[in-house]
Amino acid sequence: MAGTERPLVVSVVVADGLVGSFGLGVCAEVFGYDRRHMGLPRFDFALVSEAPGVLRTDTGIPITVEHGLDRLARSDIVSITAWELFDRVPSPALLDALQEAYARGATIISHCTGAFVLAEAGLLDGKRVTTHWKWAGELAARFPAVDVDPSVLYVDNGRVITGAGTAAGVDTLLHLVRREWGAAAANALAREMVVPPHRDGGQAQFIDAPVAEVEDDLLGAVLEWAQGNLADDISVEVLARRALMSPRTFARRFKATTGTTPHAWLLAQRLAAAEALLEGSDAPVEEIARLVGFGTAAGFREQFTRRRGVSPRAYRQTFRRALVAADDDRAA
Template structure:
């Protein structure tokens, strides 16, 4: 797991915007996450600024002009680099932009693309051989231009460690909250989501948005069943059981579930159990075996295997990391 918090200085975050046309929503999302002092939520101090190849006035996609003071040299000194939507796909990024991104990554920065910003990241060659995503409207074009990239059109984001690609528009929120959760823990990400008034995690992927909007699950019987399941994760929750509570056949329930959430009941339950486990690991002293029981994993061994596969670390290492981060944050706030 990459640890970006540096104890003796703020985490430097730079958002790369195009000289010709700036994706204002993506810039706004990055600013919302990184431009405010949210150390009271358990986050580190951030030093945030937009960056462009030729500093000065740039035009946004809303028609407004904005002044960008920092050039590409700031990217190389950054801990996190985000790349907003590249509004002019007919205009390739300059060699200087691509070199700066490569240098930032080589130095150790985490580089995150939002929406069509994946085209910029793909043009660096850093995504070759890796799985990546972009807005579903552009996934075919991304795959055609960069055949070495394994494009996944269905997901909200793809995490490759120090390279993260996000899907379209609002998926930038999901992507950056995922980064916050990965680096500073579920408690910090959940608290940030509350301040932003957004869900801390959306299940499923962008496939659910391609043909029709997602049903408001919380307004129907299916939503009530999901709420019940979240409160009974320790139980043996099968599709048959959930279908009975929803007054549906298992086949109809599975179909309705996928249409409403974009994922399967099994995958949704796994996500809920892992999230519950993270909260217990961060906020309680319960042994790993007890955590496994409380969130519905059959055995501690199975829990450890699933947790390590999805989170990249063992439950014990996760607890040590985020307990340490929480203690450090408490010390910083007390100071």
Template sequence: MTASGRPLVVSTVVADGLVGSFGLGVAAEVFGYDRTAMGLPRFDFGLVTEQPGVVRTDTGIPITVEHGLERLAQSDIVTITAWELFSRVPTPQLLDAFRTAHANGALIVSQCTGAFVLAEAGLLDGQRATTHWKYAGELAARYPAVRVDPMVLYVDNGSIITGAGTAAGVDTLLHVVRREWGAAAANALAREMVVPPHRDGGQAQFIDAPVPDCEDDLLGAVLEWAAAHLADDISVDLLARRALMSPRSFARRFKATTGTTPHAWLLGQRLAAAEELLENSDAPVEEIARLVGFGTAAGLREQFTRRRGVSPRAYRQTFRAATLVGDDRAA
């Protein structure tokens, strides 16, 4: 990033009561230690706020912040953690400080809802960006000039990188290290942090997609039947017959009642059932594909990878391990 012998100035912007504790910890872990033995440069890491002094994290823990916004103008990397979306508006001074840092050539990195501050500053106009999947719709609604992608862990636009929620801050900052100082440095840091150097897939694998409630008694009974017979060859015609309706009328009523199509609903049910079996059973993928109605392992892999961003095997390795750890703790 710079060939000079001086330390790289890295600043993490925080605000009283809004300091994302996890995101702050990730930034401090990556930039707050001497990592030169791993191939990283020396860092001058510091926290920045509008009124230096004691500020509270989002968990109520007080921390002392020594630097004001003027430090951003001298920073090589500027990061911002989570931001409160509905009761705190970024001040003009904060927005100007980000614009100045960007104009001066700093790399700007947001974690989670910090992307809202960058969008408010106009730095994401016309660009692809991400944030926590839960707030991606809000980001798109507030800032229509931003192309919001809720499925990825981070988006690299060169001078601006936006990351998804919470633990995706690890992925985002490891990406910064990999991009700026090479894979060997990123891998060494990942080993030090005891995390994978790169996670496959994106946020889609972590999004809970419940099936909409159905208050239509007859239609609800049909859906309940279908959910219990996913291994069968279920067509719209078959569902319509069970609902005592024509296929066209059934499709219209289904969409009006559930907000989705019969095909999309069935696919969601089958994927959810596959996820449960991958997490909680040792059944091979071929058997899971048969049980949930995909027919073949290839069919399950194609749809699962397309919709969840990871293969069934990778999903099982991640969430089966988490389940086992939880069971061990409960024991």
């Protein structure tokens, strides 16, 4: 994305009566404020519609939209909120504008059933995507070229990100912030929003069988211990022993409670800890690998590059520059 020499243009596409109030609120919370003190860039945030004017949200609350679809031609980030699936067909003008924005290099994000509009535009063909679990079957049936995963919070395909319903919109945008501007910025924003700083995209949208409160408390204590001892050789057996369970029972309870596996959770924690050290310390890669439990620098580099798409060195250089730029903005 563009650097800090100009504001990043963020546009949220809305339609009369269809504006998802929650999704719109999440976009406004992340992009509608000056958060340069947190390490984020400047944003030029606005709503976009085919017919600008006073529109109704899905809850009936009116909002004023000042910009037409022409704004998408200069947008760096385009988000589309929930869409009515059966009575409203996306217009050719909207589909063309989304296709052109993508072709020009914009990042396109859908919230909940907004994925249906991106699919109609052909932007999801051949991609693994998600939407609200209730409508995942409908999305798959209408668009057989799209690989629909109903069990996850969000799916990142680079310049196309699809998020599931309601609160998953928070996770989706925090993921984008973490990806583009680093863990420190995402964590600071999460604290401001009073939400968890990171839920991995592979986490389940909902929990089929929550465990009893006392068991949640015990599991929480075990996870807190693991987060404080990432340098140790932590296995399912070690965690299960601390939870006073058999490894099989622990793995089953862990999956039911968190929606992911102990191995995937530990990997996510180690990567997050590594990001923080790369951003906030001068520790060499070998030392970071040891501190977060990857063992060897080679193993750390391989996992980090595979999961983050850049090497640890490139990640550090990118977000060190971002922090310096943020400091310059604050000083100005």
